[in-house]
Amino acid sequence: xxxxxSLGLMALISxxxxxxxxxxxxxxxxxxxxxxxxxxxxxxxxxSDLERGWGYSALVxxxxxxxxxxxxxxxxxxxxxxxxxxxxxxKIDFVVLSHRHGDHTSGLNYVLEKNPNVIIYAPIExxxxxxxxxxxxxxxxxxxxxxNDLQYFDGKLGxxxxxxxxxxxxxxxxxxxxEVTPGIFLIRTVSDVKGTLExxxxxxxxxxxxxxxxxxxxxxxxxxxxxxKISEISPNIYTIAGGLHLVDKPDDTVRQTVxxxxxxxxxxxxxxxxxxxxxAQVEIAKVFADQQDxxxxxxxxxxx
Ligand SMILES: [Fe+2]
Numbered sequence: 469x470x471x472x473x474s475l476g477l478m479a480l481i482s483x484x485x486x487x488x489x490x491x492x493x494x495x496x497x498x499x500x501x502x503x504x505x506x507x508x509x510x511x512x513x514x515x516s517d518l519e520r521g522w523g524y525s526a527l528v529x530x531x532x533x534x535x536x537x538x539x540x541x542x543x544x545x546x547x548x549x550x551x552x553x554x555x556x557x558x559k560i561d562f563v564v565l566s567h568r569h570g571d572h573t574s575g576l577n578y579v580l581e582k583n584p585n586v587i588i589y590a591p592i593e594x595x596x597x598x599x600x601x602x603x604x605x606x607x608x609x610x611x612x613x614x615x616n617d618l619q620y621f622d623g624k625l626g627x628x629x630x631x632x633x634x635x636x637x638x639x640x641x642x643x644x645x646x647e648v649t650p651g652i653f654l655i656r657t658v659s660d661v662k663g664t665l666e667x668x669x670x671x672x673x674x675x676x677x678x679x680x681x682x683x684x685x686x687x688x689x690x691x692x693x694x695x696x697k698i699s700e701i702s703p704n705i706y707t708i709a710g711g712l713h714l715v716d717k718p719d720d721t722v723r724q725t726v727x728x729x730x731x732x733x734x735x736x737x738x739x740x741x742x743x744x745x746x747x748a749q750v751e752i753a754k755v756f757a758d759q760q761d762x763x764x765x766x767x768x769x770x771x772x
Contacts, residue, residue, distance in 0.1 A: 513764025546575025566685025715745030
């Protein structure tokens with residue numbers, strides 16, 4: 469009898485052991501990636517109950533970090549999509565605001581309701597996200613005959629500051645390329661393009677085994693200018709996701725840019741969204757074929 473029981477126990481232990489090994493193997497098979505990007509907010513995508521809107525927001529999960537990149541263009545639509553995607557904003561490690569435009573910042577108040585102390589990285593630029601302000605020379609000019617009541621700060625200029633619209637938010641300003649957590653970089657570039665002259669934008673680059681995975685908001689400074697700056701970290705760039713701002717560019721410029729993605733920048737994949745534009749999406753499909761990731765609202769892009 470004892471022998472029978474011990475044989476049964478041995479069989480049970482080996483079944484448990486085998487199923488544990490099987491579970492590990494199948495978990496590995498189901499997890500082909502080191503991380504993922506979930507598109508929370510955009511104006512296109514596969515049919516779903518998510519609200520389309522002009523703007524961009526994505527949840528980036530990599531190396532144990534959860535990063536919210538931009539917050540969409542409307543508070544209500546952003547809130548609705550975050551809730552429908554079951555994203556717990558209280559668990560976000562940090563937020564990146566790529567630039568000051570409303571189509572990337574309008575959901576921030578919802579983030580702050582759920583996670584009031586979360587670190588928010590944004591590009592430094594005068595007057596947008598709460599800029600440290602020490603009175604510049606122009607304000608300090610002494611002019612004879614100027615009555616006291618027309619003098620700035622009663623003629624006693626000291627240190628002052630300009631709040632952001634999110635006065636109590638924990639905003640940290642990015643001046644230049646910064647590794648904010650191991651393997652994750654924020655890169656600041658400034659636009660010299662007509663229409664967004666001097667606008668500063670922050671892009672994110674994540675080190676992966678296959679090269680950098682780059683997330684961009686709107687690429688106002690120019691996607692190739694951004695790639696140039698990012699290539700100072702590493703010339704090996706695996707993929708780009710986000711708004712490439714090719715929507716208003718001439719067809720020839722779009723064709724050349726997309727060709728450069730492949731031939732000059734050696735990108736292996738492209739997950740273009742937001743302000744990339746219809747024409748550019750087709751050009752990307754022609755050049756990248758099945759290496760184009762459709763990245764509409766609700767879509768998940770896996771990173772190596
Ligand atoms: Fe935008």
